[in-house]
Amino acid sequence: MKLAKITKRAIMTTMKTHKKGYKALYLLIILSLLTPAFASASHSWGGYHWYRSINPLSLNLGDNVSSQWDAYLGEASSDWSVSEVIDTTVIKGGTTPRICSAKTGKVEICNASYGNNGWLGIATIWINGLHITKGTVKVNDTYFSKSYYNKPEWKRLVMCQEVGHIFGLSHQDENNYNTPLGSCMDYSSNPVPNQHPNAHDYEQLLSIYSHLDAVLGATSQQSLFGRYAAMNAGDLNVNDLQNEIKELRDQKISSMERKLGSGEKVVTFIYWADNSDN
Ligand SMILES: [Zn+2]
Ligand SMILES: [Zn+2]
Numbered sequence: 001m002k003l004a005k006i007t008k009r010a011i012m013t014t015m016k017t018h019k020k021g022y023k024a025l026y027l028l029i030i031l032s033l034l035t036p037a038f039a040s041a042s043h044s045w046g047g048y049h050w051y052r053s054i055n056p057l058s059l060n061l062g063d064n065v066s067s068q069w070d071a072y073l074g075e076a077s078s079d080w081s082v083s084e085v086i087d088t089t090v091i092k093g094g095t096t097p098r099i100c101s102a103k104t105g106k107v108e109i110c111n112a113s114y115g116n117n118g119w120l121g122i123a124t125i126w127i128n129g130l131h132i133t134k135g136t137v138k139v140n141d142t143y144f145s146k147s148y149y150n151k152p153e154w155k156r157l158v159m160c161q162e163v164g165h166i167f168g169l170s171h172q173d174e175n176n177y178n179t180p181l182g183s184c185m186d187y188s189s190n191p192v193p194n195q196h197p198n199a200h201d202y203e204q205l206l207s208i209y210s211h212l213d214a215v216l217g218a219t220s221q222q223s224l225f226g227r228y229a230a231m232n233a234g235d236l237n238v239n240d241l242q243n244e245i246k247e248l249r250d251q252k253i254s255s256m257e258r259k260l261g262s263g264e265k266v267v268t269f270i271y272w273a274d275n276s277d278n
Contacts, residue, residue, distance in 0.1 A: 043185060043200075044208050045170040045255070045267060051131045053215045056087040061163065062108040064093030064100065069111045069139065072152075072159040079160060079184075083202050085209035086167060102134040107166055109159075113141040117242075118249045120149065121158040121271040123165035128264050131213075135166040140273075148275045153191040158271055160184035160196060165269040168208055172200065174254055176274055187254075189274060245270065 050057050065073050077088045093108055095101050100110035120143050125135045139158055143149045161171075161184045172185045180188040183198035248256060248270065257267045 042207075043170045043172050043204055045165075045168050045269075046127075046130075046257070047208065048125065048127050048130055048132050048168040048267070049208050050167070051213045051216075052209075053213055055085050055209060055212065056081075056083070057085060057167075057209060058087045058089075059107060059166075060089050060091045061166075062093040062095065062102070062106060063090050064095055064097045064108055064110040065139075066097075066111055069155070069159070072155045073109055073163075075156060076159045076163040079196050080163060080167070082197070083205045085205055088163075097138075100136050100138050102136045104134055107135045107137070109137045109163070111139045111141055111144075113145070114138060115140075115142055117142075117245065118272055119245070119270050120144070120154075120273045121162045122245075123162040123269045125166060125168070125267050126264070127267060132166075132168060137162040137166065143273045149273070151191070153195055156195040157184050157188075157191040161271060162269070164197065164201065167205060169201065169204060170255060170269070187271075244268075 050059065052058070061073065061077055063070070063073060073090055077090050080086050081088050093110070094103065094106060095108045095110065097110040097112040098114075100108055100112075102108040117140070119140055121137065121139045123135065123137050126133045137159075139155075139162065144155060149155075164185050169185055171187065172181050172183050174187050176187045176189045180186060180190055180193040181198065181200075182193050183201055184194050184196055185201055186194050188194050244256065244258075245268075248254075249272065252272060253270075254272065255267065255269045257265055259265050
C-alpha cells in the first residue's frame, strides 16, 4: 500500500509537468502499477497467530456440523493443510452447534439455522496480545437451505473462508462485483472461481507463521491464554455481540475487533448474504 501511494504521488507529479494529451497514457500506467500492488497487499488480520514453538501449526477442528457439511469441512481442512505452516485435523466436536462455544486452545466448527440475521457465516477468534487463543466458525443454514445458496460452490467457499479466518487471515477483497481473485478469502457474487485458497493465501500464511514462538512451561501457558479465553462464548455477552452484528449489517461491515481488557480482544468476521430472499 505504502509503495503504491508513493508510486502514485510520483506519477501525479510527473503528470503535472506534462501536457493533457498524455493524461490517458499516464492513467494506464497508474492502473498497471497499482493493480499488482493491491493484489499482493497483506490480508493478515493484525498479525495475530496461534502460538506454537514448531511448524507446522497443528490445529484440531472440532466437527459439530451435520452430514450435509462434513464433506466441506473436510475439504477446507485439507485445502488449508496444503500450507507448509498449517496442519489441521478434523476431530469430534466439543459443543452444541447452536451455542458453538470453544474452550481455550480449541476450534469448534458448527452449523445450524441461526435465523434471518443476514449472515452466511461467522468466524470468531479470541486474542491475547498477538496470539489467537481459540476460535469458532458458524455457518447459517437459514440461508444454505434456500435454493440460491444451497449449492456446493457456496458451501465450499464460505466454509473455506471461515476456517481461513481462524488462522488470522482477513479478506483479500470485499467487493462482490469485481473480477474474482480465485481465492476463498475473496468476496464474489460468483462463488465458482473462489472455492479454495490461492497462492497468495499460502504466501500470507507463510509470512504470518514464519517465526517460531518460545517453548513454554505450564505457568506461562496459563498467562499466554489470558483471562477471557478461559470463558465460554456464552459468558462473552452473545447478546451484545448479536446487537453489534445488527448494527454492522446495515453498514455491510464484515470484520470488527472488540477489546475485552488486559490485552485481550475478540475479532469477528462476517460473511453477509448478498441474496437473502431466494
Ligand atoms: Zn508468536
Ligand atoms: Zn470472511
